[in-house]
Amino acid sequence: MKRITLIATLLVATIAFAGETISRGAAIAKDAQAVPLTTVLASPAEYTKTPVVVEGVVTNACERKGCWMQLKPVDGDQNVRVTFKDYGFFVPLDSKGMKARAEGVTTVKKLSKQEADHLEEEGAKLKRNEDGSAIEVSFVANGVELTK
Numbered sequence: 001m002k003r004i005t006l007i008a009t010l011l012v013a014t015i016a017f018a019g020e021t022i023s024r025g026a027a028i029a030k031d032a033q034a035v036p037l038t039t040v041l042a043s044p045a046e047y048t049k050t051p052v053v054v055e056g057v058v059t060n061a062c063e064r065k066g067c068w069m070q071l072k073p074v075d076g077d078q079n080v081r082v083t084f085k086d087y088g089f090f091v092p093l094d095s096k097g098m099k100a101r102a103e104g105v106t107t108v109k110k111l112s113k114q115e116a117d118h119l120e121e122e123g124a125k126l127k128r129n130e131d132g133s134a135i136e137v138s139f140v141a142n143g144v145e146l147t148k
Contacts, residue, residue, distance in 0.1 A: 024089040025143035028053060028103045037073040041080060044106040044137045051142060053103045054080075058095045058146070063123040066090035070124065071100055071139070080106075081124060081138045095146055104141035111136050 034053040056071040059079055069091050070079040082102055084090065111119070113132030120126060126134045 020148060022092065022095075022098075022146040023143070024091060024146075025084060025141060026103070028101055028143045028145055032103065034101070037071065037080065038076045038078070040106060040139070041073075041076075041078050041137060044108050047106045048108075049105065051103050051105055053101060054139065055099070055101050056080075058091075058098045058100050060123050060125065061091055061093060061095045063093065066093050066095070068119075068122075068124070069095060069100070069144075071102065079125065081119070081136060082141050082144070083138055084144070085140055085142050089144075091144060091146060098146040098148055100147075101145040102139060102141040103143050104139055107138050107140055109136060109138070110134070 032053045034055050035047070037054040037056050040047050040052065040054055054071070056073045058069050059072045060070040062068045067087065067090050068081055068083045071082050072079045082100075082104075085104065111126070111134045116126050116128060116132060116134045126136065128134050
């Protein structure tokens with residue numbers, strides 16, 4: 001009987017923590033409507049001024065501090081690197097594979113070879129130009145919610 005009680009307790013605890021949400025930065029409004037990440041990536045310039053909420057799966061995170069993550073739409077292949085406003089918060093180093101909601105804006109910039117090298121040393125996956133630089137569409141988040 002003690003064994004059944006212990007197993008039941010462990011099962012309930014596992015279920016309770018399985019959907020745990022980890023929040024970082026500013027709170028995302030529960031009723032905030034998400035714009036599909038594929039839509040944002042198709043027209044990043046349209047999302048540089050007004051914050052939107054995007055959702056996806058974390059494919060990579062900075063292996064040193066958690067100061068960025070790469071997010072992939074659930075139904076797409078293209079990743080976007082998500083940084084955090086004013087370097088104000090970080091995500092757990094083991095956030096790869098978690099579902100994520102992030103609120104923020106897009107940026108488009110050219111990374112120098114040195115900047116691209118640095119990001120790849122931290123685990124980022126980039127498409128490089130012949131000179132080693134990269135054009136990067138990124139997302140600057142005010143807040144992030146991660147769910148296991």
